[in-house]
Amino acid sequence: DAKTTQPPSMDCAEGRAANLPCNHSTISGNEYVYWYRQIHSQGPQYIIHGLKNNETNEMASLIITEDRKSSTLILPHATLRDTAVYYCIVRAFSGNTPLVFGKGTRLSVIA
Amino acid sequence: DAGITQSPRHKVTETGTPVTLRCHQTENHRYMYWYRQDPGHGLRLIHYSYGVKDTDKGEVSDGYSVSRSKTEDFLLTLESATSSQTSVYFCAIRGDLSSTDTQYFGPGTRLTVL
Numbered sequence: 001d002a003k004t005t006q007p008p009s010m011d012c013a014e015g016r017a018a019n020l021p022c023n024h025s026t027i028s029g030n031e032y033v034y035w036y037r038q039i040h041s042q043g044p045q046y047i048i049h050g051l052k053n054n055e056t057n058e059m060a061s062l063i064i065t066e067d068r069k070s071s072t073l074i075l076p077h078a079t080l081r082d083t084a085v086y087y088c089i090v091r092a093f094s095g096n097t098p099l100v101f102g103k104g105t106r107l108s109v110i111a
Numbered sequence: 112d113a114g115i116t117q118s119p120r121h122k123v124t125e126t127g128t129p130v131t132l133r134c135h136q137t138e139n140h141r142y143m144y145w146y147r148q149d150p151g152h153g154l155r156l157i158h159y160s161y162g163v164k165d166t167d168k169g170e171v172s173d174g175y176s177v178s179r180s181k182t183e184d185f186l187l188t189l190e191s192a193t194s195s196q197t198s199v200y201f202c203a204i205r206g207d208l209s210s211t212d213t214q215y216f217g218p219g220t221r222l223t224v225l
Contacts, residue, residue, distance in 0.1 A: 036214075042153065043201050043216025087153075098144050098169065099203075099214055101154035 003027065004088045009106040018075040020105050025069045027050065027057040031094050033064060035073045039067030044087065044101075047073065078109045114138050115217040117202050123223045130189040132201030132220050136182075142205040143185040144214065145177065146171075147198040153199065160185055192224045
């Protein structure tokens with residue numbers, strides 16, 4: 001069963017920030033929030049993950065609410081190449097449990 | 112990019128024939144996974160391995176078997192292919208207690224069962 005809820009689709013203008021929300025109200029204390037994306041026909045690609053603090057890397061920022069029940073992935077300056085399906089996943093760190101993918105959010109970046 | 116290859120990349124076969132897909136890694140990672148992806152279903156886990164000869168079932172394991180006789184190779188076998196197994200198959204690997212604990216995915220195998 002998917003532990004996360006994401007909107008099925010979103011649009012974003014090229015050059016603007018893309019903010020992708022994710023609800024994970026049943027997240028456990030030892031579970032991290034992971035974000036992956038899948039560009040058409042390719043294998044999924046890791047973006048970022050976090051536990052409770054906000055995280056930033058060269059691809060994106062991850063904002064996690066204080067109660068950890070929701071998070072937002074931010075692509076600061078979306079480009080056409082960011083058009084993809086984005087998956088928000090929760091799982092315990094380094095356990096045997098594999099990633100379980102939901103339906104994700106299809107982000108369309110529009111010129 | 113992580114060193115993951117899948118073979119074949121494309122295959123067309125007939126119902127009832129056996130099919131084996133291969134996932135090969137050069138990263139010496141402990142964990143390996145097989146997923147299938149179908150329209151409307153997203154990615155679904157078939158089987159995974161947490162070490163040589165250690166495997167477990169995923170969400171959609173019926174009709175599939177796996178083997179891992181060495182760290183670098185994870186084989187997915189369809190003993191008797193059916194049209195419902197037409198799909199894109201992705202292999203993934205993950206290290207053990209790596210700093211990012213991320214899964215890296217292969218390029219996929221597109222299988223068509225006629």
